[in-house]
Amino acid sequence: MKLKVNGVEREVEADWRDESLLTVLREHLDLPGTRFSCGIGQCGTCVVHINGAPISSCLVPIKDVAGKDILTIEGLVAQDGSLHPLQQAWIDESVPQCGYCQSGQIMQALALLKENTNPNDADIDNAMKGNLCRCGTYDRIRKSIKRAAIVMGQVR
Amino acid sequence: MPQFSRRKFLLSTGWVAGGVTALYALRNKAVAVAPTIIFPDAESGAAWIQIKANGTCHMFFPRVDMGQNANTGLAQIVAEELNVEVEDIDAARPSTSDVPPLAVTAGSMSLTAYSRPIAIAAATLRETMRERAASKLGLPLADILDDIGGFRAAEGPRLSYAELVDNTSSMVEFDGNRPAPLLYTFDAQRDKRQVGRAVKPLGIRDLVTGAPVYTADIPVAGILYGRAIQPPVRNARISSLETGDVANVAGFIQLVREDEFVGVVCKTPGAVDAAMTQIKVTWDLQQPIAQEEIDRLVDVDAAMAKGDLEHILQDEAHRKDIDWDIDLRFDVQVQSHAAQEPRAAIARFDQFSRLEIWTGTQDPFGMKRFAAMDTGLSEDAVVVYPQRLGGGFGGREHYEVERDAVRLARAVKQPVKVQWTRKDEFTASRSRPASAHRLRIAVDEVGNLSDWWYGYISGHVVFARERLPGWLLPVARLADDMGVVKGAISPYGAPHQRVEYNDVDLPIDLGVWRSLNGAPAIFAIESAMDELAVRQGIDAVDFKIAQMHSAHPRLQNCLERVRALSALKALPEGAGYGRGFASGIYDGRCYVAISADVYVDAQAKQIKILHMCCAQDVGMAVNPGQLRAQVESNLVWSIGMALLERFEVADNAIRSSNFDNYKIPRMDDMPSLDIEIIDQPTMPPTGAGEVALVAGPAAIANAIRRASGFRALRLPISFADITANSAE
Ligand code: FES
Ligand code: FES
Numbered sequence: 001m002k003l004k005v006n007g008v009e010r011e012v013e014a015d016w017r018d019e020s021l022l023t024v025l026r027e028h029l030d031l032p033g034t035r036f037s038c039g040i041g042q043c044g045t046c047v048v049h050i051n052g053a054p055i056s057s058c059l060v061p062i063k064d065v066a067g068k069d070i071l072t073i074e075g076l077v078a079q080d081g082s083l084h085p086l087q088q089a090w091i092d093e094s095v096p097q098c099g100y101c102q103s104g105q106i107m108q109a110l111a112l113l114k115e116n117t118n119p120n121d122a123d124i125d126n127a128m129k130g131n132l133c134r135c136g137t138y139d140r141i142r143k144s145i146k147r148a149a150i151v152m153g154q155v156r
Numbered sequence: 157m158p159q160f161s162r163r164k165f166l167l168s169t170g171w172v173a174g175g176v177t178a179l180y181a182l183r184n185k186a187v188a189v190a191p192t193i194i195f196p197d198a199e200s201g202a203a204w205i206q207i208k209a210n211g212t213c214h215m216f217f218p219r220v221d222m223g224q225n226a227n228t229g230l231a232q233i234v235a236e237e238l239n240v241e242v243e244d245i246d247a248a249r250p251s252t253s254d255v256p257p258l259a260v261t262a263g264s265m266s267l268t269a270y271s272r273p274i275a276i277a278a279a280t281l282r283e284t285m286r287e288r289a290a291s292k293l294g295l296p297l298a299d300i301l302d303d304i305g306g307f308r309a310a311e312g313p314r315l316s317y318a319e320l321v322d323n324t325s326s327m328v329e330f331d332g333n334r335p336a337p338l339l340y341t342f343d344a345q346r347d348k349r350q351v352g353r354a355v356k357p358l359g360i361r362d363l364v365t366g367a368p369v370y371t372a373d374i375p376v377a378g379i380l381y382g383r384a385i386q387p388p389v390r391n392a393r394i395s396s397l398e399t400g401d402v403a404n405v406a407g408f409i410q411l412v413r414e415d416e417f418v419g420v421v422c423k424t425p426g427a428v429d430a431a432m433t434q435i436k437v438t439w440d441l442q443q444p445i446a447q448e449e450i451d452r453l454v455d456v457d458a459a460m461a462k463g464d465l466e467h468i469l470q471d472e473a474h475r476k477d478i479d480w481d482i483d484l485r486f487d488v489q490v491q492s493h494a495a496q497e498p499r500a501a502i503a504r505f506d507q508f509s510r511l512e513i514w515t516g517t518q519d520p521f522g523m524k525r526f527a528a529m530d531t532g533l534s535e536d537a538v539v540v541y542p543q544r545l546g547g548g549f550g551g552r553e554h555y556e557v558e559r560d561a562v563r564l565a566r567a568v569k570q571p572v573k574v575q576w577t578r579k580d581e582f583t584a585s586r587s588r589p590a591s592a593h594r595l596r597i598a599v600d601e602v603g604n605l606s607d608w609w610y611g612y613i614s615g616h617v618v619f620a621r622e623r624l625p626g627w628l629l630p631v632a633r634l635a636d637d638m639g640v641v642k643g644a645i646s647p648y649g650a651p652h653q654r655v656e657y658n659d660v661d662l663p664i665d666l667g668v669w670r671s672l673n674g675a676p677a678i679f680a681i682e683s684a685m686d687e688l689a690v691r692q693g694i695d696a697v698d699f700k701i702a703q704m705h706s707a708h709p710r711l712q713n714c715l716e717r718v719r720a721l722s723a724l725k726a727l728p729e730g731a732g733y734g735r736g737f738a739s740g741i742y743d744g745r746c747y748v749a750i751s752a753d754v755y756v757d758a759q760a761k762q763i764k765i766l767h768m769c770c771a772q773d774v775g776m777a778v779n780p781g782q783l784r785a786q787v788e789s790n791l792v793w794s795i796g797m798a799l800l801e802r803f804e805v806a807d808n809a810i811r812s813s814n815f816d817n818y819k820i821p822r823m824d825d826m827p828s829l830d831i832e833i834i835d836q837p838t839m840p841p842t843g844a845g846e847v848a849l850v851a852g853p854a855a856i857a858n859a860i861r862r863a864s865g866f867r868a869l870r871l872p873i874s875f876a877d878i879t880a881n882s883a884e
Pocket of ligand 2: 095096097098099100101102132133134135136137223496546547
């Protein structure tokens with residue numbers, strides 16, 4: 001069984017075919033940047049993109065994504081090591097505290113900015129309310145999304 | 157430490173020879189009752205800063221990273237003293253083999269306790285280097301001036317640190333026999349370059365790129381996966397165990413049982429999930445786990461009716477039978493840490509039976525000691541590699557997930573990774589106890605406080621069952637539980653005062669939670685004072701400031717500042733809007749005042765927090781950006797405590813099990829924030845990790861009172877409480 005992760009074709013070995021996408025990414029494909037927190041789709045910590053759509057990878061059986069395109073936080077960094085504007089905005093606003101939720105936050109924000117290049121507060125509330133941050137970095141996440149939206153708008 | 161043993165001592169650690177090393181001691185007496193009870197001996201707490209043979213500055217971080225980023229602040233202090241950029245310091249997170257024992261990371265103490273010893277060590281190092289520069293150039297000391305990364309002569313060459321060191325090692329220690337070097341960090345005249353700058357948390361790039369920094373991310377060859385059953389409460393005993401068809405689960409490797417410990421090891425995490433569904437344990441409990449039982453145990457009125465409570469914190473000319481202007485009881489429920497990362501540990505035994513443990517813990521040296529005791533190994537045979545924590549909040553101090561991994565790895569003779577489930581976290585993280593608070597206040601004919609009588613009951617905190625050895629508990633409990641007493645002494649003056657409390661065992665496991673009893677006690681005190689102001693028809697901020705008399709000028713200033721800050725944004729007019737204030741002192745050293753604007757929306761049947769302001773006096777603001785982040789975090793927790801977090805027990809089990817049935821704040825719960833960090837450059841840093849949480853919940857409750865007339869007597873507050881009240 002194969003899937004494409006961050007543009008690279010990957011093989012899932014037999015022992016791992018009853019696992020969730022999250023588990024396979026972390027434990028089998030050496031991509032631990034996507035993290036486990038609730039396991040039931042309630043926190044957004046494990047969000048990745050499947051064929052371009054943001055999904056909680058803890059809920060997705062690996063069997064269901066055979067042949068699909070997966071994008072994880074590791075895939076946002078360019079080949080030359082430069083950061084995606086969202087990652088840079090996260091640094092510029094010093095968002096992370098413990099940092100554990102932030103891969104999921106960034107992937108969710110990426111999906112928002114794909115749909116809406118200039119989100120207002122209500123748009124951000126709506127798009128981000130499924131992503132918990134126990135450290136309470138929400139105010140900075142909001143600012144970073146707006147900052148990244150501006151940068152990405154200029155690049156576009 | 158005697159001179160002769162220094163070298164030997166350093167050689168037993170991760171120290172690398174060469175250059176100049178400044179030794180210093182870190183003692184953290186305030187947490188002497190840490191779970192591991194490490195009492196500092198001569199060598200523990202010893203740490204060092206080194207200019208290595210290549211001229212770079214090296215330090216080990218004395219604190220574990222859990223989001224407070226205190227090490228960044230400590231590195232800023234070293235950079236200030238040594239005239240280098242903080243980003244150029246080569247800083248490492250030590251394993252337990254690299255450094256002598258360090259204390260548990262807790263109590264918002266990092267900067268308060270460590271800033272001065274670290275500044276002294278770095279300044280001593282700097283002055284030693286200056287002496288070297290003077291002798292190398294043959295100039296008097298006074299002619300050697302500071303320069304970036306070294307020195308320059310008043311007229312003449314520049315000397316970098318690299319030019320002043322070589323492969324021979326020398327050591328310095330500030331011994332008190334000579335005048336203390338000038339501490340740049342604390343020099344009010346100095347134009348500071350590193351301290352006071354909003355330096356980004358060191359390692360922040362890793363946190364936005366998904367780099368492996370948490371325990372469960374660490375790759376270990378040949379790893380297996382395990383999990384142990386967490387009992388509903390730690391003193392429960394197994395009455396029956398059924399293991400079903402566990403042996404036939406695909407990927408199953410072994411079931412491990414040692415007394416009350418039951419766990420499985422499998423080839424994959426999914427197989428562990430499947431195996432666990434096969435195992436059914438019924439438990440013998442010593443106390444029923446029920447809300448009614450918790451309510452009965454903390455019933456402060458029943459206890460006060462019987463006479464004095466067990467611990468008396470304040471007793472001045474106390475009068476019992478007078479007419480009280482305020483006589484209210486406040487109840488605060490159990491709360492969970494709910495850190496985003498479910499705790500994890502990896503354990504591996506090598507062929508010489510040495511044990512390695514990777515774990516995110518607030519107390520790495522405690523883990524080492526407990527793992528040695530648990531396995532019968534000598535402490536020398538155990539190494540703990542502390543990893544970044546995905547949130548701590550007081551809940552990561554015990555040998556537990558580490559125990560699970562160690563026992564399972566020993567049983568299968570292969571490395572094992574264990575990560576708790578979210579349900580395990582709710583069941584076993586040792587929650588903040590429930591508490592009940594009776595506040596009685598009387599005022600004299602001009603409206604000043606005359607009588608103050610505050611009695612409360614809380615579950616144990618630092619002396620909670622299963623936190624200390626059983627034999628020690630009864631002795632320890634004769635003393636004040638420093639978690640339970642937090643926040644109990646009000647900043648207000650009254651000629652007649654009494655403060656008393658009982659601490660009790662509750663039927664669930666309890667422990668340290670952000671601010672300890674600070675947030676519950678100050679919620680009660682600040683709600684009662686606010687109600688008194690409302691009933692007298694006077695301004696609550698003026699009233700509180702007046703009742704401090706001349707005491708606590710820093711707290712009074714916070715209240716004035718937050719009043720001014722909140723005035724910048726008008727409260728919308730109309731029914732349902734309210735603004736409330738509250739303030740507090742955490743641990744006698746941290747000052748904060750908060751305002752909250754709320755809208756009680758009768759149509760949508762919800763309470764919405766619109767805006768919050770906070771003024772916090774932090775002493776010297778080493779890193780304003782990180783201090784602000786901690787305030788933001790505490791404001792978010794205040795919303796959770798005031799409105800959302802409802803911990804449920806029923807049918808002899810803990811029912812809160814995940815984020816669907818235990819609500820924590822989300823993006824759409826967020827108000828706008830306005831924060832002022834009050835910098836006092838000549839005062840020691842106060843710490844900020846758990847400060848603003850003491851005042852936030854009362855500010856929200858007081859705002860709801862203004863918005864709806866409803867005085868919240870029980871947290872969390874729901875919209876239904878307000879309507880139920882007005883129906884009465
Ligand atoms: S871990 Fe997947 S949504 Fe929480
Ligand atoms: S930064 Fe800690 S959970 Fe979001």
